[in-house]
Amino acid sequence: IKEKGKNNYKFYNQSMTEDAYKSYSLERDLRKAVDRNEFEMYYQAKINAKTNGLVGAEALIRWNHPNGNRIFPGDFIPLAEENGMIFAITIWTFRAACEQLKRWEKGGLTTVPISVNISPEIFDRQDWVETLLQIMDETNVDPGLLELEITEGVLIQNDETFITSIETLKQSGIKISIDDFGTGYSSLLYLKKFKVDTIKIDQSFTRELLNNDVSLILKAIIRLAHELDMTVIAEGVETAEQATYLRQNECDQIQGYLISKPIPVGEFVQLLENPVIQ
Ligand code: C2E
Ligand code: CA
Ligand code: CA
Ligand code: CA
Secondary structure (H helix, E strand, O other): OHHHOHHHHHHHHHHHHHHHHHHHHHHHHHHHHOOOOOEEEEEEEEEEOOOOEEEEEEEEEEEEOOOOOEEOHHHOHHHHHHHOOHHHHHHHHHHHHHHHHHHHHHOOOOOOOEEEEEOHHHHHOOOHHHHHHHHHHHHOOOHHHEEEEEEHHHHHHOOHHHHHHHHHHHHHOOEEEEEEEOOOOOOHHHHHHHOOOEEEEOHHHHHOOOOHHHHHHHHHHHHHHHHOOOEEEEOOOOOHHHHHHHHHOOOOEEOOOOOOOOEEHHHHHHHHHOOEOO
Protein backbone atom coordinates (compact mmCIF):
# COMPACT_ATOMS: atom_id res chain seq x y z
CA ILE A 1 0.00 0.00 0.00
CA LYS A 2 2.87 2.32 0.76
CA GLU A 3 4.03 1.91 -2.85
CA LYS A 4 0.82 3.49 -4.06
CA GLY A 5 1.95 6.87 -2.73
CA LYS A 6 1.52 9.03 0.26
CA ASN A 7 -2.08 10.03 -0.26
CA ASN A 8 -3.38 6.52 -0.63
CA TYR A 9 -1.54 5.43 2.44
CA LYS A 10 -2.98 8.24 4.47
CA PHE A 11 -6.50 7.45 3.28
CA TYR A 12 -6.10 3.78 4.07
CA ASN A 13 -4.82 4.56 7.51
CA GLN A 14 -7.73 6.82 8.30
CA SER A 15 -10.42 4.33 7.26
CA MET A 16 -8.67 1.65 9.28
CA THR A 17 -9.06 3.81 12.33
CA GLU A 18 -12.74 4.33 11.62
CA ASP A 19 -13.31 0.61 11.18
CA ALA A 20 -11.42 -0.16 14.33
CA TYR A 21 -13.47 2.41 16.19
CA LYS A 22 -16.74 1.01 14.87
CA SER A 23 -15.89 -2.53 15.85
CA TYR A 24 -14.65 -1.34 19.21
CA SER A 25 -17.92 0.41 20.02
CA LEU A 26 -19.94 -2.54 18.72
CA GLU A 27 -17.96 -4.86 20.94
CA ARG A 28 -18.37 -2.54 23.92
CA ASP A 29 -22.15 -2.32 23.35
CA LEU A 30 -22.42 -6.07 22.84
CA ARG A 31 -20.81 -6.71 26.18
CA LYS A 32 -23.61 -4.75 27.84
CA ALA A 33 -26.42 -6.14 25.70
CA VAL A 34 -27.02 -9.36 27.62
CA ASP A 35 -27.28 -7.63 31.00
CA ARG A 36 -29.48 -4.92 29.56
CA ASN A 37 -31.78 -7.47 27.99
CA GLU A 38 -31.50 -5.98 24.51
CA PHE A 39 -31.90 -9.25 22.62
CA GLU A 40 -35.17 -10.53 21.28
CA MET A 41 -36.01 -13.88 19.72
CA TYR A 42 -37.91 -13.97 16.46
CA TYR A 43 -39.57 -17.19 15.40
CA GLN A 44 -39.79 -18.66 11.93
CA ALA A 45 -42.37 -21.34 11.16
CA LYS A 46 -41.49 -24.83 9.98
CA ILE A 47 -44.32 -26.67 8.31
CA ASN A 48 -45.07 -30.21 7.22
CA ALA A 49 -44.56 -30.25 3.46
CA LYS A 50 -47.64 -32.41 2.86
CA THR A 51 -50.23 -31.02 5.27
CA ASN A 52 -48.94 -27.46 5.65
CA GLY A 53 -49.39 -27.94 9.41
CA LEU A 54 -47.08 -26.03 11.72
CA VAL A 55 -44.45 -28.43 13.08
CA GLY A 56 -41.88 -26.20 14.71
CA ALA A 57 -40.21 -22.85 15.06
CA GLU A 58 -36.65 -21.74 14.60
CA ALA A 59 -35.57 -19.13 17.11
CA LEU A 60 -33.50 -16.39 15.46
CA ILE A 61 -31.90 -13.68 17.55
CA ARG A 62 -32.30 -9.95 16.97
CA TRP A 63 -30.49 -7.19 18.86
CA ASN A 64 -32.54 -4.11 19.62
CA HIS A 65 -29.70 -1.63 19.96
CA PRO A 66 -30.42 1.32 22.28
CA ASN A 67 -29.75 3.66 19.33
CA GLY A 68 -32.97 2.35 17.79
CA ASN A 69 -31.48 -0.01 15.21
CA ARG A 70 -32.45 -3.64 14.95
CA ILE A 71 -29.21 -5.52 14.38
CA PHE A 72 -29.30 -8.87 12.57
CA PRO A 73 -27.26 -11.82 13.81
CA GLY A 74 -24.93 -11.72 10.81
CA ASP A 75 -23.65 -8.39 12.14
CA PHE A 76 -22.80 -9.46 15.68
CA ILE A 77 -22.77 -13.26 16.08
CA PRO A 78 -19.39 -13.60 14.29
CA LEU A 79 -17.94 -10.98 16.65
CA ALA A 80 -19.44 -12.76 19.66
CA GLU A 81 -17.94 -16.02 18.41
CA GLU A 82 -14.56 -14.35 18.25
CA ASN A 83 -14.55 -12.61 21.59
CA GLY A 84 -16.15 -15.38 23.64
CA MET A 85 -19.43 -13.57 24.26
CA ILE A 86 -21.24 -16.29 22.32
CA PHE A 87 -21.48 -18.45 25.42
CA ALA A 88 -23.49 -15.87 27.38
CA ILE A 89 -25.63 -15.15 24.32
CA THR A 90 -26.34 -18.84 23.73
CA ILE A 91 -27.36 -19.31 27.35
CA TRP A 92 -29.69 -16.37 26.94
CA THR A 93 -31.25 -17.73 23.73
CA PHE A 94 -31.63 -21.23 25.10
CA ARG A 95 -33.26 -20.01 28.28
CA ALA A 96 -35.51 -17.71 26.25
CA ALA A 97 -36.67 -20.70 24.19
CA CYS A 98 -37.33 -22.80 27.30
CA GLU A 99 -39.25 -20.01 28.97
CA GLN A 100 -41.25 -19.39 25.82
CA LEU A 101 -42.31 -23.02 25.66
CA LYS A 102 -43.45 -22.87 29.28
CA ARG A 103 -45.42 -19.68 28.65
CA TRP A 104 -47.23 -21.28 25.71
CA GLU A 105 -47.96 -24.34 27.78
CA LYS A 106 -49.29 -22.30 30.70
CA GLY A 107 -51.40 -20.22 28.32
CA GLY A 108 -53.01 -23.42 27.06
CA LEU A 109 -51.58 -23.05 23.57
CA THR A 110 -50.56 -26.00 21.43
CA THR A 111 -46.83 -25.77 21.54
CA VAL A 112 -44.47 -26.70 18.75
CA PRO A 113 -40.80 -27.58 19.22
CA ILE A 114 -38.37 -24.68 19.14
CA SER A 115 -34.95 -25.00 17.61
CA VAL A 116 -32.06 -22.91 18.81
CA ASN A 117 -28.92 -22.17 16.81
CA ILE A 118 -25.71 -23.29 18.47
CA SER A 119 -22.34 -21.88 17.39
CA PRO A 120 -19.56 -24.47 17.54
CA GLU A 121 -17.44 -22.00 19.53
CA ILE A 122 -19.35 -22.88 22.70
CA PHE A 123 -18.06 -26.46 22.56
CA ASP A 124 -14.74 -25.14 23.86
CA ARG A 125 -16.45 -24.60 27.18
CA GLN A 126 -16.36 -27.84 29.12
CA ASP A 127 -19.58 -27.04 30.91
CA TRP A 128 -21.75 -26.33 27.86
CA VAL A 129 -23.80 -29.53 28.07
CA GLU A 130 -24.22 -29.26 31.80
CA THR A 131 -25.35 -25.66 31.44
CA LEU A 132 -28.03 -26.53 28.88
CA LEU A 133 -29.25 -29.47 30.99
CA GLN A 134 -29.42 -27.21 34.01
CA ILE A 135 -31.49 -24.60 32.18
CA MET A 136 -33.96 -27.29 31.06
CA ASP A 137 -34.15 -28.50 34.61
CA GLU A 138 -34.70 -25.04 36.09
CA THR A 139 -37.37 -24.11 33.58
CA ASN A 140 -38.93 -27.57 33.83
CA VAL A 141 -39.34 -27.77 30.09
CA ASP A 142 -39.92 -30.97 28.10
CA PRO A 143 -36.53 -31.56 26.40
CA GLY A 144 -38.36 -33.25 23.51
CA LEU A 145 -39.62 -29.80 22.55
CA LEU A 146 -36.11 -28.46 22.05
CA GLU A 147 -33.81 -28.90 19.12
CA LEU A 148 -30.25 -27.71 18.66
CA GLU A 149 -29.25 -26.60 15.18
CA ILE A 150 -25.56 -27.28 14.73
CA THR A 151 -23.67 -26.72 11.49
CA GLU A 152 -22.22 -29.81 9.92
CA GLY A 153 -18.55 -28.80 10.07
CA VAL A 154 -18.16 -29.92 13.68
CA LEU A 155 -19.25 -33.46 12.91
CA ILE A 156 -16.11 -34.39 11.05
CA GLN A 157 -13.87 -33.50 13.98
CA ASN A 158 -14.90 -36.88 15.33
CA ASP A 159 -13.81 -35.85 18.78
CA GLU A 160 -14.56 -38.25 21.64
CA THR A 161 -15.59 -35.53 24.07
CA PHE A 162 -17.91 -34.04 21.52
CA ILE A 163 -19.50 -37.41 20.75
CA THR A 164 -20.10 -37.98 24.47
CA SER A 165 -21.60 -34.51 24.79
CA ILE A 166 -24.07 -35.14 21.99
CA GLU A 167 -24.96 -38.53 23.45
CA THR A 168 -25.61 -37.01 26.87
CA LEU A 169 -27.85 -34.39 25.36
CA LYS A 170 -29.72 -36.94 23.28
CA GLN A 171 -30.34 -39.03 26.37
CA SER A 172 -32.12 -36.07 27.91
CA GLY A 173 -34.55 -36.18 24.98
CA ILE A 174 -33.36 -33.08 23.17
CA LYS A 175 -33.23 -33.25 19.35
CA ILE A 176 -30.23 -32.49 17.16
CA SER A 177 -30.45 -30.96 13.72
CA ILE A 178 -27.65 -30.43 11.23
CA ASP A 179 -27.91 -26.92 9.87
CA ASP A 180 -26.79 -25.71 6.45
CA PHE A 181 -26.49 -29.28 5.23
CA GLY A 182 -24.56 -29.57 2.00
CA THR A 183 -22.25 -26.61 2.55
CA GLY A 184 -19.63 -28.41 4.64
CA TYR A 185 -17.99 -31.75 4.49
CA SER A 186 -20.17 -34.11 6.42
CA SER A 187 -21.10 -37.45 5.03
CA LEU A 188 -24.20 -39.34 5.94
CA LEU A 189 -21.92 -41.74 7.79
CA TYR A 190 -21.14 -39.10 10.39
CA LEU A 191 -24.80 -38.29 10.67
CA LYS A 192 -25.43 -41.92 11.46
CA LYS A 193 -22.73 -41.98 14.08
CA PHE A 194 -24.22 -38.98 15.88
CA LYS A 195 -27.77 -40.19 15.41
CA VAL A 196 -28.97 -36.75 14.46
CA ASP A 197 -32.71 -36.34 14.16
CA THR A 198 -32.95 -33.84 11.35
CA ILE A 199 -30.90 -32.53 8.48
CA LYS A 200 -31.61 -29.09 7.20
CA ILE A 201 -30.91 -28.58 3.52
CA ASP A 202 -29.08 -25.30 3.06
CA GLN A 203 -30.69 -22.36 1.28
CA SER A 204 -28.10 -22.49 -1.49
CA PHE A 205 -29.50 -25.91 -2.50
CA THR A 206 -33.09 -24.76 -2.23
CA ARG A 207 -32.32 -21.85 -4.51
CA GLU A 208 -30.87 -24.18 -7.17
CA LEU A 209 -33.50 -26.86 -6.74
CA LEU A 210 -34.78 -26.86 -10.28
CA ASN A 211 -31.30 -27.29 -11.68
CA ASN A 212 -30.85 -30.94 -12.71
CA ASP A 213 -27.58 -31.64 -10.91
CA VAL A 214 -28.79 -30.18 -7.63
CA SER A 215 -32.06 -31.99 -7.94
CA LEU A 216 -30.29 -35.31 -8.40
CA ILE A 217 -28.14 -34.78 -5.31
CA LEU A 218 -31.09 -33.62 -3.28
CA LYS A 219 -33.16 -36.66 -4.11
CA ALA A 220 -30.28 -38.91 -3.09
CA ILE A 221 -29.83 -37.04 0.20
CA ILE A 222 -33.52 -37.34 1.01
CA ARG A 223 -33.59 -41.04 0.24
CA LEU A 224 -30.52 -41.80 2.32
CA ALA A 225 -31.64 -39.61 5.19
CA HIS A 226 -34.94 -41.44 5.30
CA GLU A 227 -33.17 -44.78 5.32
CA LEU A 228 -31.30 -43.53 8.38
CA ASP A 229 -34.62 -42.46 9.96
CA MET A 230 -33.91 -38.77 9.75
CA THR A 231 -36.29 -35.94 9.04
CA VAL A 232 -35.37 -33.67 6.14
CA ILE A 233 -36.23 -29.98 6.16
CA ALA A 234 -35.42 -27.50 3.41
CA GLU A 235 -34.75 -23.90 4.39
CA GLY A 236 -34.96 -20.76 2.32
CA VAL A 237 -38.09 -21.83 0.42
CA GLU A 238 -39.25 -18.72 -1.40
CA THR A 239 -41.38 -19.91 -4.31
CA ALA A 240 -44.40 -22.16 -4.76
CA GLU A 241 -42.44 -24.11 -7.40
CA GLN A 242 -39.76 -24.96 -4.85
CA ALA A 243 -42.38 -26.03 -2.30
CA THR A 244 -44.18 -28.23 -4.82
CA TYR A 245 -40.95 -29.78 -5.93
CA LEU A 246 -39.89 -30.55 -2.37
CA ARG A 247 -43.27 -32.00 -1.52
CA GLN A 248 -43.18 -34.24 -4.61
CA ASN A 249 -39.71 -35.44 -3.72
CA GLU A 250 -40.60 -36.49 -0.18
CA CYS A 251 -38.91 -33.68 1.70
CA ASP A 252 -40.65 -33.76 5.11
CA GLN A 253 -40.68 -30.14 6.16
CA ILE A 254 -40.16 -26.72 4.70
CA GLN A 255 -39.20 -23.31 6.05
CA GLY A 256 -38.79 -20.01 4.25
CA TYR A 257 -40.23 -16.65 3.32
CA LEU A 258 -42.93 -18.36 1.22
CA ILE A 259 -44.41 -19.70 4.45
CA SER A 260 -43.42 -17.01 6.92
CA LYS A 261 -40.56 -14.67 7.69
CA PRO A 262 -39.09 -14.77 11.17
CA ILE A 263 -41.59 -12.82 13.29
CA PRO A 264 -41.83 -11.54 16.87
CA VAL A 265 -43.40 -13.96 19.32
CA GLY A 266 -46.65 -12.01 19.51
CA GLU A 267 -47.24 -12.65 15.82
CA PHE A 268 -46.03 -16.22 16.01
CA VAL A 269 -48.72 -16.98 18.59
CA GLN A 270 -51.31 -16.33 15.88
CA LEU A 271 -49.78 -19.21 13.93
CA LEU A 272 -49.98 -21.44 17.00
CA GLU A 273 -53.65 -20.62 17.29
CA ASN A 274 -54.26 -21.39 13.64
CA PRO A 275 -51.60 -23.92 12.78
CA VAL A 276 -52.43 -24.81 9.18
CA ILE A 277 -50.71 -22.27 7.00
CA GLN A 278 -52.39 -21.48 3.69
P1 C2E B 1 -29.35 -19.89 9.75
O1 C2E B 1 -29.41 -20.63 11.04
O2 C2E B 1 -28.98 -20.64 8.53
O3 C2E B 1 -30.77 -19.19 9.63
C1 C2E B 1 -31.45 -18.94 8.42
C2 C2E B 1 -31.34 -17.50 8.00
O4 C2E B 1 -32.01 -17.35 6.74
C3 C2E B 1 -32.05 -16.52 8.93
O5 C2E B 1 -31.34 -15.29 8.86
C4 C2E B 1 -33.43 -16.39 8.29
O6 C2E B 1 -34.07 -15.18 8.61
C5 C2E B 1 -33.08 -16.42 6.84
N1 C2E B 1 -34.17 -16.94 6.02
C6 C2E B 1 -35.22 -17.70 6.38
N2 C2E B 1 -36.03 -17.99 5.33
C7 C2E B 1 -35.46 -17.39 4.25
C8 C2E B 1 -35.82 -17.33 2.86
O7 C2E B 1 -36.82 -17.87 2.40
N3 C2E B 1 -34.97 -16.64 2.05
C9 C2E B 1 -33.85 -16.02 2.51
N4 C2E B 1 -33.08 -15.36 1.64
N5 C2E B 1 -33.46 -16.06 3.82
C10 C2E B 1 -34.27 -16.74 4.68
P2 C2E B 1 -30.97 -14.50 10.18
O8 C2E B 1 -32.09 -14.54 11.17
O9 C2E B 1 -30.43 -13.17 9.75
O10 C2E B 1 -29.79 -15.38 10.79
C11 C2E B 1 -28.57 -15.52 10.10
C12 C2E B 1 -27.67 -16.52 10.78
O11 C2E B 1 -27.27 -16.07 12.06
C13 C2E B 1 -28.36 -17.87 11.03
O12 C2E B 1 -28.32 -18.66 9.88
C14 C2E B 1 -27.51 -18.42 12.16
O13 C2E B 1 -26.35 -19.02 11.65
C15 C2E B 1 -27.15 -17.17 12.93
N6 C2E B 1 -28.05 -17.02 14.08
C16 C2E B 1 -29.30 -16.51 14.13
N7 C2E B 1 -29.80 -16.54 15.38
C17 C2E B 1 -28.83 -17.11 16.15
C18 C2E B 1 -28.74 -17.42 17.56
O14 C2E B 1 -29.66 -17.23 18.36
N8 C2E B 1 -27.56 -17.99 17.99
C19 C2E B 1 -26.54 -18.26 17.12
N9 C2E B 1 -25.43 -18.83 17.63
N10 C2E B 1 -26.59 -17.98 15.81
C20 C2E B 1 -27.72 -17.40 15.33
CA1 CA C 1 -30.42 -22.42 11.73
CA1 CA D 1 -29.34 -22.73 7.99
CA1 CA E 1 -26.23 -20.43 8.31
